Amino acid sequence: MSFVAYEELIKEGDTAILSLGHGAMVAVRVQRGAQTQTRHGVLRHSVDLIGRPFGSKILYSTDIALVTMMLELRPGSVVCESGTGSGSVSHAIIRTIAPTGHLHTVEFHQQRAEKAREEFQEHRVGRWVTVRTQDVCRSGFGVSHVADAVFLDIPSPWEAVGHAWDALKVEGGRFCSFSPCIEQVQRTCQALAACGFSELSTLEVLPQVYNVRTVSLPPPDLGAGTDGPASPDTGPFRSGTPMKEAVGHTGYLTFATKTPG
Amino acid sequence: MEGSGEQPGPQPQHPGNHRIRDGDFVVLKREDVFKAVQVQRRKKVTFEKQWFYLDNVIGHGYGTTFEVTSGGSLQPKKKREEPTAETKEAGTDNRNIVDDGKSQKLTQDDIKALKDKGIKGEEIVQQLIENSTTFRDKTEFAQDKYIKKKKKKYEAIITVVKPSTRILSIMYYAREPGKINHMRYDTLAQMLTLGNIRAGNKMIVMETCAGLVLGAMMERMGGFGSIIQLYPGGGPVRAATACFGFPKSFLNGLYEFPLNKVDSLLHGTFSAEMLSSEPKDSALVEESNGTLEEKQASEQENEDSMAEAPESNHPEDQETMETIFQDPEHKGPKERGSKKDYIQEKQRRQEEQRKRHLEAAALLSERNADGLIVASRFHPTPLLLSLLDFVAPSRPFVVYCQYKEPLLECYTKLRERGGIINLRLSETWLRNYQVLPDRSHPKLLMSGGGGYLLSGFTVAMDNLKADTRLKSNASTLESQETEEPAAKKRKCPESDS
Numbered sequence: 001m002s003f004v005a006y007e008e009l010i011k012e013g014d015t016a017i018l019s020l021g022h023g024a025m026v027a028v029r030v031q032r033g034a035q036t037q038t039r040h041g042v043l044r045h046s047v048d049l050i051g052r053p054f055g056s057k058i059l060y061s062t063d064i065a066l067v068t069m070m071l072e073l074r075p076g077s078v079v080c081e082s083g084t085g086s087g088s089v090s091h092a093i094i095r096t097i098a099p100t101g102h103l104h105t106v107e108f109h110q111q112r113a114e115k116a117r118e119e120f121q122e123h124r125v126g127r128w129v130t131v132r133t134q135d136v137c138r139s140g141f142g143v144s145h146v147a148d149a150v151f152l153d154i155p156s157p158w159e160a161v162g163h164a165w166d167a168l169k170v171e172g173g174r175f176c177s178f179s180p181c182i183e184q185v186q187r188t189c190q191a192l193a194a195c196g197f198s199e200l201s202t203l204e205v206l207p208q209v210y211n212v213r214t215v216s217l218p219p220p221d222l223g224a225g226t227d228g229p230a231s232p233d234t235g236p237f238r239s240g241t242p243m244k245e246a247v248g249h250t251g252y253l254t255f256a257t258k259t260p261g
Numbered sequence: 262m263e264g265s266g267e268q269p270g271p272q273p274q275h276p277g278n279h280r281i282r283d284g285d286f287v288v289l290k291r292e293d294v295f296k297a298v299q300v301q302r303r304k305k306v307t308f309e310k311q312w313f314y315l316d317n318v319i320g321h322g323y324g325t326t327f328e329v330t331s332g333g334s335l336q337p338k339k340k341r342e343e344p345t346a347e348t349k350e351a352g353t354d355n356r357n358i359v360d361d362g363k364s365q366k367l368t369q370d371d372i373k374a375l376k377d378k379g380i381k382g383e384e385i386v387q388q389l390i391e392n393s394t395t396f397r398d399k400t401e402f403a404q405d406k407y408i409k410k411k412k413k414k415y416e417a418i419i420t421v422v423k424p425s426t427r428i429l430s431i432m433y434y435a436r437e438p439g440k441i442n443h444m445r446y447d448t449l450a451q452m453l454t455l456g457n458i459r460a461g462n463k464m465i466v467m468e469t470c471a472g473l474v475l476g477a478m479m480e481r482m483g484g485f486g487s488i489i490q491l492y493p494g495g496g497p498v499r500a501a502t503a504c505f506g507f508p509k510s511f512l513n514g515l516y517e518f519p520l521n522k523v524d525s526l527l528h529g530t531f532s533a534e535m536l537s538s539e540p541k542d543s544a545l546v547e548e549s550n551g552t553l554e555e556k557q558a559s560e561q562e563n564e565d566s567m568a569e570a571p572e573s574n575h576p577e578d579q580e581t582m583e584t585i586f587q588d589p590e591h592k593g594p595k596e597r598g599s600k601k602d603y604i605q606e607k608q609r610r611q612e613e614q615r616k617r618h619l620e621a622a623a624l625l626s627e628r629n630a631d632g633l634i635v636a637s638r639f640h641p642t643p644l645l646l647s648l649l650d651f652v653a654p655s656r657p658f659v660v661y662c663q664y665k666e667p668l669l670e671c672y673t674k675l676r677e678r679g680g681i682i683n684l685r686l687s688e689t690w691l692r693n694y695q696v697l698p699d700r701s702h703p704k705l706l707m708s709g710g711g712g713y714l715l716s717g718f719t720v721a722m723d724n725l726k727a728d729t730r731l732k733s734n735a736s737t738l739e740s741q742e743t744e745e746p747a748a749k750k751r752k753c754p755e756s757d758s
Contacts, residue, residue: 062689065454066447072425075460075483095459096481171279172324182694182701189696202694205447206708210665210686212672238669240686252694259324259420 012045059153059178062207063250064092070203070255071149071174075100080147080167082106082136083154084116093151094120094128103129104143104167106136136160141167152177157184158191165195168258175256185252197256206247210240281318281325281421286506288428290420292413295432296567297424297504305333311417323423328416331379338418352398366392382416389415402700424505426453426477433473433501436567441470441501442638442663445711447691449474452634453481455716456659460485462631463624465651467491467520467644469637472502474661478634479511487514489621489630491523491648493639516621523647526622536618629653636661641715642671646678654680654721661712668715675717684717 010016014030028036034045059067067089073079077097084090084107093103107113113133120126132142137156140163141147150164150173157177164175175197177188189200216236281287281300289296289308296308300315313333318325327335352358367389375385389411390396399407422428430446438444452474458464458481466488468474475490479502482488490497497517525531630652635644641660652658662668668686675681690708695701 061454062451065450066689068454069430069446069450069477070427072427074480075485092454095457099460099485100483169279171322182696185694185696186698186701190698200696202696204692204694206690206692208688208690210688212669212686214673238666238673240665240669247690254696257324260322 066205077101077148079149080104080141081151087116094125106132108135149174158187161191161195172259177254178251180251192256199257202254209243215239288422288424290422318421326420350397351401358395364395385415386411426480447689448711452659456632462486464488465630466634472499474636476502476505484511489516491520493520518621536615625651632656633658642674652719654719659716663712665713680722681717686715688713
C-alpha cells in the first residue's frame with residue numbers, strides 16, 4: 001500500500017475503512033481468508049474486498065436475500081448479471097439456481113473477470129457460470145432471450161436496460177438494479193419505463209441485529225426501609241438491544257418485470 | 262468476448278409453461294391487489310368488486326393484461342404506449358383552485374349511463390377530464406395524479422401472473438397477515454437465505470403459516486431433495502402451498518409427521534401402532550387443544566377470500582389438501598361411484614398416509630437433516646430444543662417469531678443447551694420509494710411489524726467438551742475480526758503526493 005500514489009483496487013495487506021453509514025467507520029486490515037462481522041452481515045475479505053475498487057458499496061447478505069426472492073430465482077433459473085465484481089452475488093445466485101440453471105456474468109475489468117473465473121473453478125461451480133469480459137452497456141450480456149432474471153450492480157444501469165430487455169426471455173422475466181444513489185435510481189426508472197418494463201418498484205432493506213442481554217436496573221431508594229425484600233417489579237429482565245444505534249444505507253434496489261407487449 | 266465454463270444454458274424444464282392452461286393455479290393482479298385462483302372453465306370468479314370467467318385467459322401468456330367486459334368476459338388489452346408529452350395546458354400552482362365539489366360537470370348518473378352503455382374505462386376517464394373545469398389549471402403533477410386516480414377507479418385492468426414466493430408472500434401479508442403470523446415478505450426472504458434452502462437438501466420445517474413457508478421452501482428446492490413437515494393437530498394446513506401450482510413430482514420428496522409423536526421418536530418409544538388411529542373424517546382440521554384451524558370449504562363462500570379453493574363440497578377437506586396436485590380431469594370425490602368405492606378409497610388413502618408417516622419417522626431418526634425452519638404461532642423454545650436433535654452438525658437453522666421476547670428466551674436456552682454457534686437475533690426493515698422526475702421520495706417504512714428471526718448453526722456436541730470457548734460468551738454476538746482494527750492508518754491523499 002502506498003501513501004504516495006492513489007491505488008484503485010484493494011489488495012491484501014491494505015487497510016480499508018468500511019463506512020457503515022451515519023459516520024460509523026471501521027478500519028480493517030485486509031487479509032485473505034479473514035472475515036469481519038458487521039451489522040449488515042458477514043464481510044469476507046477474499047471475496048468482498050480484495051480486488052474491489054476503493055469507494056464501492058458492497059451488497060450484503062440481507063440485500064442478496066431480498067434480491068433472490070424478488071427475482072424469483074430457483075433451480076433451473078437462467079440469470080444474467082453485471083458486474084461480477086467480487087463474485088459474492090454470483091456465488092449466491094449459483095447456489096440457488098443449481099443444478100439445472102445457469103449464470104451469465106459480465107465483468108468489464110479484465111483482472112477481476114479472470115479472478116472470478118479462477119474462483120468459480122476453485123469452488124467447483126464452473127459448470128454453472130459463464131464469465132464474459134465486455135462492457136455490458138455497449139455489448140450486452142452476450143446472450144439473447146434466454147434469461148429469467150437480470151441483475152445489475154454497475155454505475156450506469158440505465159445504459160444497460162435495453163440490453164437487459166434483450167437478454168430476458170421473450171415471454172418475460174424479472175429485473176433488478178442495485179444503486180447507492182437516488183439519482184441513479186431515477187435515471188434507471190425512466191429507462192425502464194421507456195423500454196417497456198412494468199411493475200417498477202424501488203425498495204431498500206435495512207437489517208437490524210440485536211444483542212441478547214440480561215439486564216438489572218437498581219431499585220431506587222425511596223426511604224421506605226432498608227431491608228425490605230427485593231420487589232419482583234425490579235428483577236432482572238432479558239433485553240434485545242440493537243447492536244448499533246444507527247442502521248446504514250447500502251443501496252436502493254429497483255425491480256421491474258418484462259412482460260410481452 | 263471470452264467465455265468460460267461448460268455448455269451454457271440447460272434444457273428448458275417445462276417448455277411452453279409460459280402459457281396459461283386450464284387447471285393452472287394463477288394469481289390475479291390489479292394494481293397492488295392480488296388474488297390466487299385456479300383456472301377452471303365456466304367458473305365464476307370475483308375480484309375487486311367485479312365478477313368474470315377465466316375461460317378467455319387460457320392460451321395466453323402469463324403477464325397478459327385483460328379488461329373485464331360486459332357479461333363477465335375477459336378481453337386481452339394491449340399494452341398502451343404512454344402518451345407522448347404533448348404540451349398539455351397546465352397551471353403553475355393551486356392558489357386559484359377552489360375545492361367546492363362542483364368542478365366535475367358529469368354527475369353520478371351520467372357516469373353510470375356511460376358505464377351501462379359499455380363505454381370503456383379509459384374513455385370514461387377522458388370524459389371526466391374534459392368535463393372538469395379545473396383540470397387545465399392544475400399543475401402537470403396534479404394532472405398526472407388526477408388521471409392516475411380516475412384510471413384506478415374506472416379502468417378494470419387485471420393481469421394474470423404466475424404464482425411465486427414473491428407474489429404469494431406479498432399477497433398474504435397484505436390480505437391475511439394473521440394467517441402467516443404477520444411474517445412480512447422480506448423476513449421470509451431472509452429465512453430462505455439464512456437457512457440455505459436449496460436443491461438437494463433434506464429440510465425439516467414446522468410452520469403454521471398456511472403452508473406459505475413450505476411452498477417457499479419447495480420453490481427454492483425445485484423438487485430436489487426432501488422436506489419433512491411436522492404439523493400440529495389433525496393435519497398440515499397447505500392452503501398457500503396449493504396456490505404455487507407445483508407439479509406432482511414435487512410431492513415425492515414431501516413428507517409429513519405429527520408433532521405430537523416427536524417426543525416418542527426422540528426417546529425411542531415411537532412405534533408404527535401409534536399412527537393407526539388418526540381421525541380423518543372431521544370436516545375441520547382441529548388443534549389438539551381444541552382451537553379451530555381454517556376451513557377450506559368456508560373459503561368458497563367468502564367472496565372476498567384471497568385464495569379460492571378448488572371445487573369441493575366434500576367434508577373431507579383433508580383430502581382436498583392432499584390431492585391439490587391432481588390433474589384437471591380429476592373432478593373430485595362427489596363424482597365417485599358408490600359409497601362402497603368411497604370407503605375403499607378412503608381406507609387406501611389412510612394406509613398410504615400411514616406409510617408416509619413411517620417413512621418420515623425413519624428419515625427423522627437419521628438425525629442428519631441439512632437444516633431446520635420454524636415459523637409458527639407456538640412458543641419457539643420447546644420446538645427448537647427438541648427439533649434441533651434431528652439436525653446434522655454444521656447446519657443452519659432459522660426460527661421466525663412474530664414477537665421478539667420469546668426469541669430472547671430461546672436464545673438463552675440455546676446457549677445453555679450448547680451445540681450452537683453464530684446465534685443471531687435479527688429483524689429487517691423495508692422501505693419503498695416513489696421514483697418520479699422531481700417527485701422522488703420514500704413512501705412507507707415498514708419496521709417492527711414483520712417479525713423477528715433467530716438463526717444459527719449447529720455444531721457437533723462432542724466438540725463442545727473440548728472447546729469451552731463456544732459456550733462462554735452468553736450475551737455477545739460474535740465478532741470475527743481476525744486482526745485488531747488499525748485505527749491509526751487511513752488511506753487518504755497525502756498533501757505532498
